[in-house]
Amino acid sequence: MNRTQGQGSIQAKADQEQRLPAKNEPPGQSAGGVFLYGERVERISLDQRDIRSSEPGSNLVLHDFRSATAAVRRFENLKNEMTKLGKGNYGQVYECEDLQQNKLAVKCHHRNFSELLKVDPNRGEVLLLTMLEHHPNIMAIKSILIGDMDKRRYGLITSPRQLPEDLDRLFVSCVVSEKVEGVSLDQFIKETDCDEKGIVKIFLQLASAVAFIHRNKCTHRDISTTNVMYDPEAGLKLIDFGSFKRGLKRTGSYVGALQLIGKDCLPLDQGGYDPVALDLSEMGAVILYCLTGKYISNFNEMNDSFDFPGSGVESRRFCASMFANKTDQNKKKIITSHLKSRLKDMGPKCLDIVIQLLHPDPSKRLSALQVVERLESI
Template identity: 25%
Template sequence: MNTKDKEKYIEEYNFPFCDESSKYEKMAKIGQGTFGEVFKAREKKSPKRFVAMKKVLMDNEKEGFPITALREIRILQLLKHENVVNLIEICRTKATQNNRYRTTFYLVFDFCEHDLAGLLSNVNVKFSLGEIKKVIQQLLNGLYYIHSNKILHRDMKAANVLITKSGVLKLADFGLARAFSQTKNGQVNRYTNRVVTLWYRPPELLLGDRNYGPPVDLWGAGCIMAEMWTRSPIMQGNTEPQQLTLISQLCGSITPEVWPGVESLELYNKIELVRGQKRKVKERLKPYVKDPSACDLLDKLLVLDPQKRYDSDSALNHDFFWTDPMPCDLSKMLAQHTVSMFEYLAPSRRPGHMRAHHHAAAHHHTGVAVAAAAQTQVTKPSSAIVEGYQDRVF
């Protein structure tokens, strides 16, 4: 085939199960990350129907279709649940001379109006205790479902938790997800531990564990749950050793006494761990959380030893969800907010509003971060703000 024939062949090639992306009209960019870009779009045939289109990054197209995207698609096709994003289809652009005969592929999802990081960064969005319970209950339901299907999410964070305007929560971004298996006849899993955004990364991954499972997602769920009150990620380390220090200052020193077997993890003796720290999860979070059963559940999720950390089933059975106020519908509260809120769209903090941020950085060693949200109308979740600020009400 000469070049002309090749180009003609590519241009006229028909993908029978993959519609053209031109059936959708892009309206706005709503996300950007290592995974690529996400757009809000409407279906041209039925303009009232909105979707989210996630561009598949084809950086290394010599290798063909990216293996990570194939894994994500395979997992999303398997998972069908109210609390997991719904993949509608994969669509593509036409290969033409204009795009150097390179097709772009998009994953097309049902559109969700908000992500949790966007909602929490807006001081005008106020969750009642019953509404917080509903958010966390749905989050744990989603995790229970994916773990029952032997899938690990591996990137739990507030920005990956979507919420529709009718108040339905969806776990999103399965770009780092993978299937897991129980270790059989002494064969140990060797998964990569370079997963999960640093602030939400559990201690076993930071210590180099490669034979991990669902508890890695439950640690993230605990961090997200605390954030429902603090309005900002609770442990904001800049490096892995610093993240471990923040974890130790909140959850107590990492020792074989509290975590049998930890000494066998690859980095246990290579990283200098803080000694002599007492566990202060309840004590530190009580000023924000106030509800005793919420503090107790947080205490059971943020457990150093993954074997002792609550799983989603135990968490869903915790008194927190079965005492007044009961988990309640979010749609009434969300109806007051007609503009979509996504972490990507939250305005950055303006220079004049950085004072608390700097104050926080100077006191970074204290571990629990709380938003300086009162500073601006809408803020990015801010850096760690500490003990002196604990009487602030959010």
């Protein structure tokens, strides 16, 4: 997700939080009824302070609203003003506050993409809600607004256990998370000349987050410089869990960044790719960028530089694979020749870890836990 600094705000209109009459409302039924998915249940007044059905074990309840933003404001008791933070693949990201002055981020998806955002307890932000313990380097998901594809009905969940069995016409409408401080790692590296200590700090926090995800038998599958936020004081946060997936088995569904390298690029009919190994090579590519300010997907084999202008998916994968297929000695030589100014005299340990993460054979890459252990010894 690209996070760009933006201005402007959405000012709530008074009528946005009035309920719409339900389509095909039965005679004698007043508008504004409450629906357990597919079934009408007892009416709940909007005058009640808390209408969110988010107690552990409670079922998802859908309510009629004019818009998703009106729904999420009411469910989460948000202040009316929502300031635009940036744009994602399927919608906008806003900053807002609740009545307790807590800063939150709300990712609002366009209904046009509802078919692509179907609720799946085994993928994405919904799965992240199952994490029992919070990791300091992973963005915390607070709640998810579930929408009905056919009618403007919405309900909030804070646990996948609240979902009904029939998910056919439900989609992820909004994701409410903590407001992450700092800027994207891409922007931070462009604007800051880090020394070796600073790079190791970033690397260690990222590896710790990835190790936690893998320990919980999940994979991120979209680790990139734009999906890592960093602030020197607050630290690092891994964000954007739209590609997050349960399970460590090989898969053919590729949805993340472009660091499929070496044997990862085998045709999908030969078993697909290893999502754990993908996370590791993506992490290696992120730290390569931190060291050099260069992207592996722009590697130019003709002159061992990172100036190849290709922008297509296959072209970028090819370039990344060409770098990965270099010998370890040549990789080290190329990276060393492109190190940022304050890293010219850095020791070999951090560099060796990056090279091992970018090995063309997925089975020979360091695990995230091994990376943590090696970085802690630097």
